[in-house]
Amino acid sequence: MAWEEQVEEEARTTAQRINQLFASENRRGVILIPLWTLAMTATFAQALFQRASMTLFDYGLAVAICFVAGAIVIDLGRALLSYIATMALTTFLLITLLSYPATTTNLPSPGNLLFSTLWIIVVFTTIFPIPLIACLVATVIGAMAGEKYF
């Protein structure tokens, strides 16, 4: 009996902590934008690290992430601003992650510079314009769905 009470107490404390963590929309935004950025960066990066291109499944995953993130944010204006911040950070992180090893390895010059330029082109052609628009639409639909169901 004491053990059950202890478990119940722990569950209650955890739930309270989680609810405190997301107590305000600002707090939720502060947590969600980095999470959203990391999820998008990881989705794009795992594909580019392996194939230097995205499959339909990878794009589907990115769209699903935007939909869920939109649903969590709920507020349409906030969702759009979060989306813009997320995509800007994702693009920056991707270019950094992909170019950094090329610039730090002792490649015959100007091969190191060519690789960095190549990755900038690959990242931009991978993200713009259709995936960017598709994720934007998914975020808006997600926000509308979140408004309806939460």
Next chain:
Amino acid sequence: MLPTKISKRNLLTIGFAAFTLAMLIVAAFGAVNYNRFYPAITQIQTRILTLQTIPLNNIIEVKVAFAVKNPTDYQGLSLSHFGSTYSVVYIMSPTNNITALGGNLAYPSMTGSLNPGTTFNIAVTTFNITANPTQMTGQQPMMIVFFFQPSFILSTFLDKVTEVIPSYECTSSGTPALCDQTELGLITGAGGLGGTGRGGG
């Protein structure tokens, strides 16, 4: 006391965090292999495996075999379209050399995997050079030095956006020799960028 409940929205946020963590783990595995890519393409070794010279009257038949090795841990490299040019220097005396322009060595189309630690042997190719570069005096060379410039297309995960073409220089007078990487060429598709990087190997 009533138990505090976590809202559906908060549960979704926690699920989203868990998904992000899972994606980061997947991406980390790719990142580890990707970090080995650039050292790998600069460390791919090309060597002259054998170089035989067979004198036949006024000409010398030369048989050369190359080998390409991936000494790194990087997975996902393969080789295709191996080719090489050659030139010959006849050492007539310590102060007198004669350089003869060679040509291209003919190789059949080939592809080979360059798994970590494996060596891909290129088929032996044969070419002829003159045995007596100074026809007038008939002086025989003290030594013949061969210069080879092999290159090949390195198939990588970047094949959709660029071809990576390492070039080497090898010098040998009949013994096996390790070649130096001199260039790392990148050839991209239409509208893309391209160029070669020249430097030490």
